[in-house]
Structure formats: structure tokens, C-alpha cells
Amino acid sequence: MSLNERLWAPWRLTYIQNSEDHDPKTTHEFEIASGGDPECFLCQAVADLSEGADKIRYVVERTEHTVVVLNRFPYNNGHLLIAPRRHLGRLDAIPPETHAALTAQITRWTCILEKVMTPEGFNIGLNLGHAAGAGLPGHLHWHIVPRWNGDTNFMPALGSVKVIPQSLEALWEILTNEAKENAPAKDV
Numbered sequence: 001m002s003l004n005e006r007l008w009a010p011w012r013l014t015y016i017q018n019s020e021d022h023d024p025k026t027t028h029e030f031e032i033a034s035g036g037d038p039e040c041f042l043c044q045a046v047a048d049l050s051e052g053a054d055k056i057r058y059v060v061e062r063t064e065h066t067v068v069v070l071n072r073f074p075y076n077n078g079h080l081l082i083a084p085r086r087h088l089g090r091l092d093a094i095p096p097e098t099h100a101a102l103t104a105q106i107t108r109w110t111c112i113l114e115k116v117m118t119p120e121g122f123n124i125g126l127n128l129g130h131a132a133g134a135g136l137p138g139h140l141h142w143h144i145v146p147r148w149n150g151d152t153n154f155m156p157a158l159g160s161v162k163v164i165p166q167s168l169e170a171l172w173e174i175l176t177n178e179a180k181e182n183a184p185a186k187d188v
Contacts, residue, residue, distance in 0.1 A: 036087040042139045045069055046085045058168055060175045065101035068109055070168050075145050077166050078117050082106050083141035091128065102142065109144055116178050119146035
């Protein structure tokens with residue numbers, strides 16, 4: 001890379017600065033579901049059905065029991081969050097039908113990401129509790145992180161920065177279009 005080239009990843013700045021307000025779109029004119037948290041970005045994504053809200057909140061799919069959103073601060077390009085629609089913070093609180101739907105969505109979106117992005121592997125997991133790294137411990141959510149051989153580079157080691165080569169808006173368009181072209185999501 002020459003000295004004149006620029007790396008552009010503007011959505012990382014809020015995360016890097018460790019801001020308390022990760023989502024500038026927290027004001028809402030919608031009703032959060034019973035048991036939900038008005039400050040929870042996943043509860044907001046579930047409840048906000050206004051025109052254009054899915055694109056603003058990076059919701060790529062909703063089913064009866066789940067919501068799928070792009071991670072606003074991705075570890076890698078294509079990083080998705082799969083969550084129950086209900087604000088649940090414990091595994092034993094998940095009803096069986098929701099648990100089955102979450103598993104089905106993790107499988108579905110892993111397959112969609114394989115088709116669209118051709119990664120060479122995935123990290124899939126759940127951070128359970130703040131001590132385990134959960135940034136939102138009150139609303140369970142599984143991470144699907146596409147991986148490529150050699151996708152680590154000098155930036156995290158030297159600059160404490162991870163470069164994501166695609167905008168969230170462009171990725172949202174690709175994934176929502178692909179989801180529409182595939183069979184509609186159905187909860188198990």
C-alpha cells in the first residue's frame with residue numbers, strides 16, 4: 001500500500017471511541033413488546049416497522065420467532081446476529097419453538113452467506129453474560145462471522161483496527177435480495 005491510499009471504515013469510529021451510544025437511531029415512535037427493553041437495539045429492530053426502518057437498523061430478516069441483523073460493528077464482512085424476537089437473557093428462558101427457529105436461522109444464514117460471499121469457514125457462537133463478552137447480555141444473540149484464509153492482517157496488530165471492505169448498506173442490499181430469492185423463512 002502506498003502512503004497515499006486510504007482505508008475507509010467510518011462505522012468503526014463509534015466503537016473505537018467506546019461511545020455509550022452505539023446506535024444514533026434510538027429515539028422511536030413505536031411500542032416495544034411486553035418484556036422488552038426500550039434501550040435494546042434488538043428490541044428496537046423487532047418493534048420498528050416504520051418505512052425504511054429495516055435498512056436503517058440493518059434488519060435482513062424477521063420470522064415469527066427470530067430477527068436477523070447485520071452487526072453494526074462487525075468482526076468481519078458479513079457478520080450477522082441471529083436473535084429471538086423476545087428480550088431473553090437466559091438459555092433456559094427460550095421456549096422450544098424459538099430455540100428450533102434460532103437453530104434453523106443460523107443454518108439458513110450460514111448457507112446464504114456461503115452462497116453470496118464464498119467464505120472458507122465461519123465462527124458461530126453466543127457470548128453468554130457480560131463476563132463472556134456479551135455487549136448486550138439481556139438479549140441473547142448468536143454471531144455468524146464469515147472467515148477466509150488469511151483474513152487477518154497487520155491492521156489489528158499495529159493499529160488496533162480491523163478493516164471491513166464493504167459498507168453495511170451494500171451488504172444489507174445483497175443479503176435482503178438473496179433472502180427474498182430463497183424460499184421464505186419459516187420457523188420450525
